[in-house]
Amino acid sequence: MPDAAQPAPKPQKKSAGRDLSAAIGVGVGLGAVIVASLFIVKAVFVGVVAVAVVVGLWELTKRLDERKGIRAPLVPLALGGAAMVVAGYVRGAEGAWVAMALTTLAVLVWRMTEPPENYLRDVTAGVFAAFYVPFLATFVAMMLTADDGPQRVLTFLLLTVVSDTGAYAVGWRFGRKKLAPRISPGKTREGLVGAVGFAMVAGALCLEFLIDDGAWWQGLVLGLAVAVSATLGDLGESMIKRDLGIKDMGTLLPGHGGIMDRLDSLLPTAPVVWLLLVLFVGSG
Known part of the structure; x- marks a missing residue:
């Protein structure tokens, strides 16, 4: 007796690959915090940017250490990154560049407290992180200074x-x-x-x-x-x-x-x- 015809498989729907409801909820919540701080007190928004920068630096340096063994010094990056955002808001582009230079110097000196192996690799990653995250974020703070x-x-x-x-x-x-x-x-x-x-x-x-x-x-x-x-x-x-x-x-x-x-x-x-x-x- 011939086998019964099997039903054709249902076509697969495209998927975004993430929990869409969670993504929307988190996005709306973040948007509300950002907009509220932006239009209530400018300084509060600068603080939000600085916190985002510090957390971003923590994530980046942690992943570099875990996956590649690259130890970019987080403490001078976090302190310098927050200072960079504030300097961009208070002193404009000149303040941002000075803070970037001082952060780079701090990264070079801080890494000297550890053995010299991989020094160049670690400080290069640190300077890259300083430019990639806080320095680029200073342009948001500089936008905010306009009327x-x-x-x-x-x-x-x-x-x-x-x-x-x-x-x-x-x-x-x-x-x-x-x-x-x-x-x-x-x-x-x-x-x-x-x-x-x-x-x-x-x-x-x-x-x-x-x-x-x-x-x-x-x-x-x-x-x-x-x-x-x-x-x-x-x-x-x-x-x-x-x-x-x-x-x-x-x-x-x-x-x-x-x-x-x-x-x-x-x-x-x-x-x-x-x-x-x-x-x-x-x-x-």
Whole structure:
């Protein structure tokens, strides 16, 4: 007797690979804290940025030690990183550069208290961490010093989030051609187009309605630049994580990974937004 026909397997649905409900809940909570601190007291927002920088440095140095045995000194990085953000807010670019230089010196001296083996490797990683996390974050603090500083920072955050959302939404639905398969297999060229389109529309709206003396066409340029820098930032951290052999930098944020997994596209985008806004509407 012939076997009964087996039912055809159900097609597999695409999955985001994370707990979407947890990711949304954590994202909304973080957004509420950030926006509240941004528009209530500027100094509180600077403190939020400094805390994020310190936690990001902790995650990065911990992963470097665990996976590669690289011991970038956390104490001078954390203290110098927080000071860098505050200096950027109080003294602008000059203060940020001075704090960066002093942090580098502190890393070099602090590592001297341990045996000389791998000294150059460890301090190189420390200087890289100081530039990658706190120095780039100082541009957020410098944005805040303008008269319309909260609106500039909000524009920066919105455009980065919208770019990431556009890339995810379009890539998930229409993505076929891989953007950089050896670095981040989930990213597609169609997703990049989505990021550019979403960010340019959001940029035009933000420059027209949020930024003093801004124009819609400037927002188009800004949105394009943000989509490119955010994508490169995401790919850059993916490169680091692939080298370390890890999926996430941490587990602090359910559905997101660690703080560094949320800062990846924000950090390289901050100087881009700061510079373009200064060119378009001045330093405020």
